Amino acid sequence: MSNDPFSAIVAQVKLVVWDLDETFWGGTLSEEGIQPIAENIAIIRELVDRGIMCSICSKNDFAPAQAALEKLGIWELFVFPHIAWSPKGQAIAQMIDEMGLRDENVLFLDDNHLNLEEAVFFSPRLMTVDASKGPLRSA
Known part of the structure; x- marks a missing residue:
């Protein structure tokens, strides 16, 4: 098994869906707060510049998550964000369907x-x- 987290990429990527807490940023928004990860912000910008869409699927309250991403200056780079206290599997499947992707x-x-x-x-x-x-x- 590879230590490279990107070894899972085996097809052309058209959409990257990010979890927020402990993935996109350090920490948990609803608890102790967050620490932005500059590399991830740069990755989002690079992906969008290359024509690859980015979205969010996160268990959080929508308004505080949106405010945090606006403060980082990247909210407008995300399409079809799903930020709610609901299961992620069905939300991602619905997002893929609504975007007309595979x-x-x-x-x-x-x-x-x-x-x-x-x-x-x-x-x-x-x-x-x-x-x-x-x-x-x-x-």
Whole structure:
């Protein structure tokens, strides 16, 4: 098994779906607060510049998450954000359907293995990266 978190990328990526807490940023928004990760902000900008869409699927309250992303200057870079206290698997499947994409062209990043498994249950060809393995850095 590769230590490279991006080894899971086996098809053309058209959409990257980010979890927020302990994945996109350090910390938990609803608890102790967050620490922005500059590399992830740069990755979002790079992906969008390359024509790859970015979205969010996060268990959080919508307004505070939006405010935090606006403060970072990147809220407008996300499409179809799902920020709610609901299961992620069905939300991602619905997002993929509403965007007219195929699950094999979507990458989901999350630090919770159960969320990753649930997402793959509803979208079997979804590519996933376990963000609990450490900082996200491309090779």
